[in-house]
Each structure stands twice: as C-alpha cells, then as structure tokens.
Amino acid sequence: MVATDEFIEEAVERIGEQIGDSNAIIALSGGVDSSVAATLAYEAVGDQLTPVYVDTGLMRKGETEEIRETFSFMDSLRVIEAADRYFDRLEGVTDPERKREVIGDQFIREFEREARDVDADVLVQGTIYPDRIESEGGIKSHHNVGGLPEVIDFETIVEPVRDLYKDEVREVARELGLEEIISERMPFPGPGLAVRVVGEVTPEKADVAREACHVVEDELEEYDPWQAFAAVVGKGTGVKGDNRVHGWIVAVRSVESRDGMTARAQEIDWNTLQRIQSRITGENEDVARVVYDVTHKPPATIEYE
C-alpha cells in the first residue's frame, strides 16, 4: 500500500468519480471495514451517501449508541430498529447455516427498503481482501452480511478498501480520526451474537451472550487477542443457595491469529479466568457455568456457529 494519507486522498477522489451525481447507500455494521468505507465515501459525496445501520438485536453491548455518536457528523445516517423482526424470524431456527441465511435475508429486506426510499443507484461496501479470498474458498458464507449485490440491482458497486488487509484498514481508520474503539476493534461477525448462541437465538440468550462478551472483551484486553468473546452453549445444572437450578453454560473463547484462517486458543492466566467466571456468573444469576475453550482452529471454528 502507498502511504496512508495518499491512499485516502486517492480513494476519496476515485469514489467521487464512481458515484458522480447518483445516490449511494452503504450498510454500516459497526466494524472497522464498513466504517472506513463509509467515511471515505461521505468525504467524497456528503449526503448523497446514506449510511444505514440496522440494529438487529444481535449487536455488541452499547454498539448502537456508539454508532450514533461516532457518525453523528453524517446527517444522512439512518439507524433502523429491527430487533423484533429478527427475533420473530429466528424463532425455532436451530441450524447454524439456516440462522445465517435468515439473518442475511432479513438484512436484505431492511436494506432494500431503505435503498428504494433514497433511490440509490450505487452500493458502497467495506469488503476487504481476505473476505474475497475466504468467500471464494467456500469455507463460509461471506461474512459481510447478505451478499447484497446478488439480490438488489445497483448500477455501480464501490469497494474502496477491497485491496487492503485488516491492519491496513485500521491504519486508515486511525488516520481518518475514527474513534479508537472502532479502529482497534476486534473482528465482529456479520450475523452478530447469533453465532455466539448455540441453537435457537432468543432475546434472552442474546442478552446473556452480549453481557458475557462485554466482560470478556474487558478482562482480556491486555492479552491483545485476535478475537475474544463469550458464547451461550446450552443449559446445565447449578446450585444457588440451597437450590438446584438449570442455568446457562457460557463458553469463553480467546484466540491468536494472523488472518482468521487458522487460530490458536490463547493460554489465559488462571486468576483472570476466575475473575471472568466470577463476573459472568455474578452479574447474571441465570448463568450456572463458565467454560474456557482450549481448541484451536482447526478442528474448531473461531466462532461457535
């Protein structure tokens, strides 16, 4: 890559040429890739671009509020409250691939409605280089939710960071002055907390996963993991006071990786693990157990579903 400031200057100019007088739209996921793509495009064409953020109910703790704040400079930002619609459609869905499909499909519905509303001809996307490779390899459904271009007709697709690796995107984010919380953010999967809930995704399980993820991100920051999170894997027995209870089993995962294609489970200090389990079980009385994932990728995936 050329120098970062030079990259930005050239990218903004090229995006301006690509969009021209058209209306453009971009899906903001809260991740660094789409945040950078949106900011570059907004610099190029201002309110001709409509950034759309869909709150699926499967976002990180505090994420929607952070998005509103970070992108408050974009007057055209739309925040769509869609949690109820997602949970309705996820009822009874247990198969991992099917969950991804439902979420992707609902996303397309939400996004298509907004695209029609603003009469958008151009789609801006935060696709980065490893996304393209992994998608071609067929290892998993493309994690930029939806596969939008295949189902919604746009005249032009603009992908300002398509040739960058993750660390290069982060560099651009810092140079653009995007909040550190976004530029240093760990990868967060497209389907959100749905891949951190084994089996059916319910509002209750999403809440347990969201709070537990927050604890894990907080406690493991110093380990500088590629990705660290918590997942709800099922129910098991516990004891609260003198009573037997049937509570959630929460798995904690923290991995080192260069590119996400393979990964190693991180060795975490016992006292840290104890602090994590004590916070997670203490803050939520419906959690009975905390387990730490010691499996590499392969044979496990990084995410749970």
Place this chain on the structure above:
Amino acid sequence: MVATDEFIEEAVERIGEQIGDSNAIIALSGGVDSSVAATLAYEAVGDQLTPVYVDTGLMRKGETEEIRETFSFMDSLRVIEAADRYFDRLEGVTDPERKREVIGDQFIREFEREARDVDADVLVQGTIYPDRIESEGGIKSHHNVGGLPEVIDFETIVEPVRDLYKDEVREVARELGLEEIISERMPFPGPGLAVRVVGEVTPEKADVAREACHVVEDELEEYDPWQAFAAVVGKGTGVKGDNRVHGWIVAVRSVESRDGMTARAQEIDWNTLQRIQSRITGENEDVARVVYDVTHKPPATIEYE
C-alpha cells in the same frame, strides 16, 4: 472408626446376624461403596447373597468387564445387559430431573425382577454417611440409584457402611483386597453418563462422553482430583479439512473437594489441557471442541445435569 480389620470382623458378624437364613440381594454399581458392602455381605453369607450389576449403557469405559473380573469370586453374581431398555426410555427426555427419574425407575424394574427371581427378603445397600446427609438436605435425588426401599418391600435393610466417610470406605476396600481400580476410584454418579450428557441421552452421546471421560481420567490422574470427567454439552461448528462440520462440544471438568458439598475447579497446566483436547478431538472426528470448566460449586454443580 475403630481399626479397619476390627471394623471388618464386626461388620461381617453383624451382617450374618441380620441376614440369618434369608436370601439377600445387593445392587453393585461399580463404585467403591456398594463394592465394599457386597464383599462384606458375601463374606458373611456367601451365595445367599445375589449381587446384581445392571449395565445401563451409561457406565464407564470397560466397567462391565472390570466388574465381572473383580467379583469373579462371587458365584451368584448377575450381570444384566439392559442398555437397550434404558436408551428406549430416555428417548426424547431432556429435563435433568426427569432423566434421573427415568433411570431410577428403570433400575427398579430391573432390580425388582431379579429380587423376585431369587426370592430376596433382605436388601443390602452401600449407603455411606454423606449420602444420608445430602439426601436429607434435599440438594439432589439420592445418588444411590432408585430409592429402592421405598418401592420394593424387603423385610430387612442392611447398610454395613452407613456410618463411614468416603476415605474410610476406601480403607476398608484396600483391606478387603478389592482391586485398586475400585478402591481408589473417583466417585461415579448413580445415573452414570446420563449426567454427563446435556439434554437427550442417546447411545452416540453416551459413547462420546465415555471415551472422553476415559481420556480425562487418564490424563488428570496426577492432579489427584476429587472428580474429573468429560461431558457432552451440545453441538457447535468446526472445520475438518476444508469443510465446515457440526460437531460435539465436550466440557472437561476437574474439581477439588473434601466431601462433594462444595468444590473448586482445579487449575490445570496448559500443556495438559492441550494434550486432552488433542486426544479427544483426534480420537473422535465428531468432536469439534473441547472446553475446560472454570466454575466452582456453587454456583455450578460438579456434574452437568
């Protein structure tokens, strides 16, 4: 307790008086408590005692073979192959308490049939002191399967080790020359591997739990845990070769405890955990992940269900 040899002598004499000329029966579970009670009673009355071992399909790896061998000196030993009947009744049962009930009830059916067959008037049981306390406290269903005396009518109940603690029972076992594998055995729950399978108990899940338990017992012997085992907690995604798979999530648990009423998760060396995960995922290609339980009791129970 008095000296061990003295205890044995007195116990055998007392059992002989209690049983007299009647026919007696005892359920051998494979655990040290019932093994000691059976051996004491057999010394007292010989083949007037019928020891019944029910293979529920939920036993430890190699357990049935070990029982046959260890108790080959008892001509009256009966080994009942009942796995199919247990799995039939467990189909679709997911509630932990209901699983225990079904297993307890099936056990009673198996045992009652044998008791009628030998016309037994006396029931010998391996109840020990902490069992009586925990049962009274209502923390869980009595873990000596079944609660036999409440449902089958016996004229006399004989409980030769009812006043002993676990370590005292082990001492008696060693003095009686019972195989070390039994006298040093970790506590194994009455419902067997059913409490090491979250949700429905199937032959496949029982097999995964059995093999994984074997690995854990083998690898963690040097940590001298109160109890160490593996449980099947659900399914999650994994990668084998270039393919996404949906494989079992196996939880490993190892705890320190004085009496089982409370327990602490043991700190296990990272290399040992890695050896365990690699053996468990390597020996069974349907296992995608291994997690280590870092929760104490309370808030978790020792077992999973």
